[in-house]
Amino acid sequence: MKLRILAALWRLNVAEELQYRANLVASLLGTIFWIGTALLTLAVFFRHTTRLGDWDYWEVVVLLGVFNTLTGVIEAVLRPGIGRLAGEVKSGGLDLVLAKPVDAQGFVSFRRLDVWRLTDVVLGLALAGYALVRLHHVPTVAQLAAFGLALTAAVVVVYALWVALMSLAFWFVSVENLSVLFDAVYEGARYPVSAYPGALRFVFVYLIPIAWTTTIPASALTGRLEPGFALVAAAVAALAFALTRLLWRTALKRYSGASG
Amino acid sequence: MTGTVDWLRRYGALLRAAWLQDLQYRASIVLWLLWGVTEPAVALGIWWAIAADGPVQGYARADFARYFFALMLVNQLTIAWDSWYLDSWIRDGELNFRLARPIHPAHEAVAENIAYKARTAGMILVVWLIVAAVWPAVRLPFGADRWALTAAAVLLAAALRFFISFATGLLAFWTTRATAIMELHAGISLFLSGRLAPLALLPPAVARVAGFLWFPYMLAFPVDLLTGTVHGAALVQGFVGQVVWLAVWVGAYRLAWTRGLRKYGAVGG
Numbered sequence: 001m002k003l004r005i006l007a008a009l010w011r012l013n014v015a016e017e018l019q020y021r022a023n024l025v026a027s028l029l030g031t032i033f034w035i036g037t038a039l040l041t042l043a044v045f046f047r048h049t050t051r052l053g054d055w056d057y058w059e060v061v062v063l064l065g066v067f068n069t070l071t072g073v074i075e076a077v078l079r080p081g082i083g084r085l086a087g088e089v090k091s092g093g094l095d096l097v098l099a100k101p102v103d104a105q106g107f108v109s110f111r112r113l114d115v116w117r118l119t120d121v122v123l124g125l126a127l128a129g130y131a132l133v134r135l136h137h138v139p140t141v142a143q144l145a146a147f148g149l150a151l152t153a154a155v156v157v158v159y160a161l162w163v164a165l166m167s168l169a170f171w172f173v174s175v176e177n178l179s180v181l182f183d184a185v186y187e188g189a190r191y192p193v194s195a196y197p198g199a200l201r202f203v204f205v206y207l208i209p210i211a212w213t214t215t216i217p218a219s220a221l222t223g224r225l226e227p228g229f230a231l232v233a234a235a236v237a238a239l240a241f242a243l244t245r246l247l248w249r250t251a252l253k254r255y256s257g258a259s260g
Numbered sequence: 261m262t263g264t265v266d267w268l269r270r271y272g273a274l275l276r277a278a279w280l281q282d283l284q285y286r287a288s289i290v291l292w293l294l295w296g297v298t299e300p301a302v303a304l305g306i307w308w309a310i311a312a313d314g315p316v317q318g319y320a321r322a323d324f325a326r327y328f329f330a331l332m333l334v335n336q337l338t339i340a341w342d343s344w345y346l347d348s349w350i351r352d353g354e355l356n357f358r359l360a361r362p363i364h365p366a367h368e369a370v371a372e373n374i375a376y377k378a379r380t381a382g383m384i385l386v387v388w389l390i391v392a393a394v395w396p397a398v399r400l401p402f403g404a405d406r407w408a409l410t411a412a413a414v415l416l417a418a419a420l421r422f423f424i425s426f427a428t429g430l431l432a433f434w435t436t437r438a439t440a441i442m443e444l445h446a447g448i449s450l451f452l453s454g455r456l457a458p459l460a461l462l463p464p465a466v467a468r469v470a471g472f473l474w475f476p477y478m479l480a481f482p483v484d485l486l487t488g489t490v491h492g493a494a495l496v497q498g499f500v501g502q503v504v505w506l507a508v509w510v511g512a513y514r515l516a517w518t519r520g521l522r523k524y525g526a527v528g529g
Contacts (some may be wrong), residue, residue, distance in 0.1 A: 044457055044462060046317045047463065048317070099332050172287055175288050175291065189300065195305070195306055
C-alpha cells in the first residue's frame, strides 16, 4: 500500500482521537494496572523459585516490557484493523474494501491507528529499560542493534499470526470472535519459552512462533543470545510474512461478497 | 402449586430459546472456551516448571495439575458475562423491550447462563475424562458426599458471580465504564480468587485480605472442595462465607436495579 495513503488515513485517525483526550488517561491507567498485575504475578511465582526457565526475575521483567510494547502495537493498529475482518467477511462489509484501488491486505491491516494505545509501547520500553538497570546490564551497541532487529521481526511475526488466524474467517464465516484465538495464543508469550515443558516449547518455536515475539528480543537485549541470532529472527519473520501473504491470497479467493 | 408449574414452564421456554441460540454460535463458544482455559493452562505450565525440584509448600506437580484442571471446570461453571450484556442493553436501549415483557430480564440472563454452562462445562468434562485416562495426575478421588458438597458450592459460587456481574453491569445506568470496572474486578480476582495460584501460595497478608472479601468464594473454595483439600471447620466457614457474600451482592443488585430504573431514560425515551 502506498505510504501516502497510509499517512492520510492515520492523520485522520489521530485528528479524530484527539477529540477524546480522556481516553489517554483511561488508556494510561489501564496500562499501568496491567503492568502492575503482571509484576505481582511474577512476584507470586518468584516467592517460590529464584529462576523461571533459567531466567531470573529482572530478566523476565525485560521480557514483560517487550510483551507490553507488542501489546501496544496490537491494540493500536492490529485489533482495530485486521481484528474487525471476521465481522466484515460475515456481513459482506469487505466488499467496500475490495472495491478500493489499494492492496486489500494492506488496507485491512493498517487502516486504523488508535493513537493512545501507543502509550503501551512507551511504557513497555521504559519497563524493559528499568529492568536492565536492575540487572546492572548495560547493553552493547551490537546488543541494542540486535534488539532493534529482533523487535521489528517480532512485530512482523505478531502481524503474521493475526493475518493467519483472521484468514480463517473466510472458511468459518459464522465465527465472529476469531480474534479471541490470537489472545489465547499470545497468552503463552508472557513468559520465556524455556519455562514450558519440551513439547510446548517445540510448538512455540516452530509451529505457533510466539517464542520469536518476546523471548528472542528480550534475550537479545540481555545478552542471553549472540547478537547475530537476530538475523535468524529476521529470516523467521520474512518467512512468516511470505507464508501469510500466500494464505491471504488463497483465502480471499473464497470470498464471495455480500450477495454470495 | 400452579405457581411452581408456571415457573417451570417459563424456564423451560427460556432455556430452550437460550440453548438454540447458543447452537447457532457453537463455533464462537468453542473459541471463548479455548480462551478461558489458556490462562489456567499457562499458570499450570509455570507452576509445573517451578515444582520440578520438589513440592512447593506441599504442592507437588500432580497437585498443581489437579488444582488447575478443577479451576478450568469450576471457572467455566461459574463464569458470568452478564455485565457486558447489561452494559450494551442499557446503552443501546435493548433493555426496553425486555422491560416490557411480563418476566424480569434477570430470568432470561439466568437461563442463558444455564444453557451456556451446560454446553461448555460438558465439553471440559469430556476433555478431562480423556486426559485423566492417560494422565493419572488429574484423576480425582471419588466420594459421593464430597461431590454433592462441591455441587452445592459451585451453585452458590455461580449465583455469587452472577449477581456480582449483574449488579456491576447495572452501573451502566450511571457510567459508560461499567465493563472497565468489571475488568478491574477481574484483575483483582486473578490473585484473590485463586486463578493464578492456590491461595496458600500467596503472601500470607494477601491471603488474609482475600479471606475478608468475596473473592475466594467465587472460585478457590469450590475448587479446593473438588480437589479434596478443605476439611472440617474450613468447610463450614467456606459455605457460611458463600451465603453471606451472596446475600450482600443480591442486596447490591436490588439497590442498583431499583435506583437505576428510576434514572433510566432509554434511547428515544
